[in-house]
Amino acid sequence: MKKFSDFPLIREKNDLLRFKLFRSTFGNVKFLNILRASLLLLTLYAIFFGLIHPDRKENIFTTALFWGLFWPFFMVITLPTVGNFFCMVCPHGFLSRKLSKSGLKLNLPKGLKNPYIGLGLNIILYWFILYTFPGVLREPLVTALFFLFFTLLAIAVSLIFTNGAYCRYFCPIGRVAPAFARVGFTWLSTYNRELCDSKCDKPDCAFACPYKLSPLKFDKNNSMDTCTLCMECANSCEGVKLSVRRWSHSLLKKIPKPQSWEVWVYIILLAVITITMRFHHGLGHSPVKESLPWVIIGKWLQETTGIGKPFDFVGLTALIMALLITLSLVLGGFYLTSRIINRSYRDVFLNLGYALAPLMIVGSLSHVCHFFFTHYYHEVINGFAQAFFLDFRVEPLADRKDTWLRIFNIFPFIAAFWSGYIMWRRLGFFEVKGFKKIVSYILSSGIIIFYLGLTVFILYVRYFGHTGHHH
Numbered sequence: 001m002k003k004f005s006d007f008p009l010i011r012e013k014n015d016l017l018r019f020k021l022f023r024s025t026f027g028n029v030k031f032l033n034i035l036r037a038s039l040l041l042l043t044l045y046a047i048f049f050g051l052i053h054p055d056r057k058e059n060i061f062t063t064a065l066f067w068g069l070f071w072p073f074f075m076v077i078t079l080p081t082v083g084n085f086f087c088m089v090c091p092h093g094f095l096s097r098k099l100s101k102s103g104l105k106l107n108l109p110k111g112l113k114n115p116y117i118g119l120g121l122n123i124i125l126y127w128f129i130l131y132t133f134p135g136v137l138r139e140p141l142v143t144a145l146f147f148l149f150f151t152l153l154a155i156a157v158s159l160i161f162t163n164g165a166y167c168r169y170f171c172p173i174g175r176v177a178p179a180f181a182r183v184g185f186t187w188l189s190t191y192n193r194e195l196c197d198s199k200c201d202k203p204d205c206a207f208a209c210p211y212k213l214s215p216l217k218f219d220k221n222n223s224m225d226t227c228t229l230c231m232e233c234a235n236s237c238e239g240v241k242l243s244v245r246r247w248s249h250s251l252l253k254k255i256p257k258p259q260s261w262e263v264w265v266y267i268i269l270l271a272v273i274t275i276t277m278r279f280h281h282g283l284g285h286s287p288v289k290e291s292l293p294w295v296i297i298g299k300w301l302q303e304t305t306g307i308g309k310p311f312d313f314v315g316l317t318a319l320i321m322a323l324l325i326t327l328s329l330v331l332g333g334f335y336l337t338s339r340i341i342n343r344s345y346r347d348v349f350l351n352l353g354y355a356l357a358p359l360m361i362v363g364s365l366s367h368v369c370h371f372f373f374t375h376y377y378h379e380v381i382n383g384f385a386q387a388f389f390l391d392f393r394v395e396p397l398a399d400r401k402d403t404w405l406r407i408f409n410i411f412p413f414i415a416a417f418w419s420g421y422i423m424w425r426r427l428g429f430f431e432v433k434g435f436k437k438i439v440s441y442i443l444s445s446g447i448i449i450f451y452l453g454l455t456v457f458i459l460y461v462r463y464f465g466h467t468g469h470h471h
């Protein structure tokens, strides 16, 4: 039987696995498993720490680890840069792959093979709670219970069902991270497909994949599906490569089998995270606060129903309004575009929807960078010092009033132009020209234009607001 390894391989210049140091670390399952196991221990310890120290005053570690380190650094920073690094080192993915080897290995029932289960859990258990019960997720006990729930879910699902079920269908990040990883510049695939097709009798890479994906097809499909970068495939055959490509390269090319779940991830999270955040937090403390529609409606609902703290109608109204605005701008814009260019609505949705990928994830960088200097840095360091009984403390790197922090306001603009550029390129697939192209471009970019306008408005009220207060 001929194998890929029978043919000497000269690695391409842009293949990260070309570097020995990379091959023996992030290209190496053993190294990764040690890293994942350490992160698992850290996760379990942080959960335990949150359960025995439920109070905010005596526990900064639990929240700092999850919301100050894992979420901003592994998600927001890595996805638009190096890609799906989060899943690569994820302790739950590690646990799930290990456990399912000795579990019942049942096939997941058809009804549960639904890409929206994980996304739904993400929105209901995190974002919905964040807006409607403000502050609750900052509590160490709640944070610990939140991660305990997902740890137990990962264990249960992996013990019952075949490999990969947890990551692919239940994990709240499982669909989100691979979809946003398209924005970054790395790409996993295999060398020379011809050689793989004709000379390789048994595709080791596909057999090795715990998620039953075939890296052989990643290039052809212009999709890595739900690849978690676990690197099992790369360790089974040297024909696998992890290349550095042009930023967002996969979004600039046609996607032969576009997936509606991917597009829905972009749209829903854009509404639930970015637009709601801007409504609620971006403007919620500004001088115009009292005249915002969601504040007026929210307060009215609160008075009429008599339901008050800890439930927040203002947050809920902001969330619903953001969803309605985003959905009407995106779906309405795509519908009108489909009429103008004479293509089916589905075609337009599946092709142009991918242009929205950078909007949420690149825009979120401004918040995360800002918070690194004002919150995350000292909270994470002091949290670790507290959890491991070390006797030192560090101060915040910056005060939120520091004017130089304003430099991070650049990210939402980069996000909008990035998405706008991809939209223009993807509209080109439909071979529309001239005036039609410009009109359909403006219509299909409605949400990008709205996002830009909202960003400018927030900056305006924040820095030049008429009362002169800076919050």
Ligand code: SF4
Pocket: 086, 087, 088, 090, 091, 092, 093, 094, 096, 166, 167, 168, 171, 172, 173, 174, 175, 177, 228
């Ligand atoms: S899909 Fe979820 S559990 Fe699986 S590796 Fe990614 S983050 Fe971890």
Ligand code: SF4
Pocket: 188, 208, 209, 210, 211, 212, 213, 214, 215, 226, 227, 228, 229, 230, 231, 232, 233, 234
């Ligand atoms: S293709 Fe499969 S085996 Fe390879 S890195 Fe992705 S998830 Fe892991």
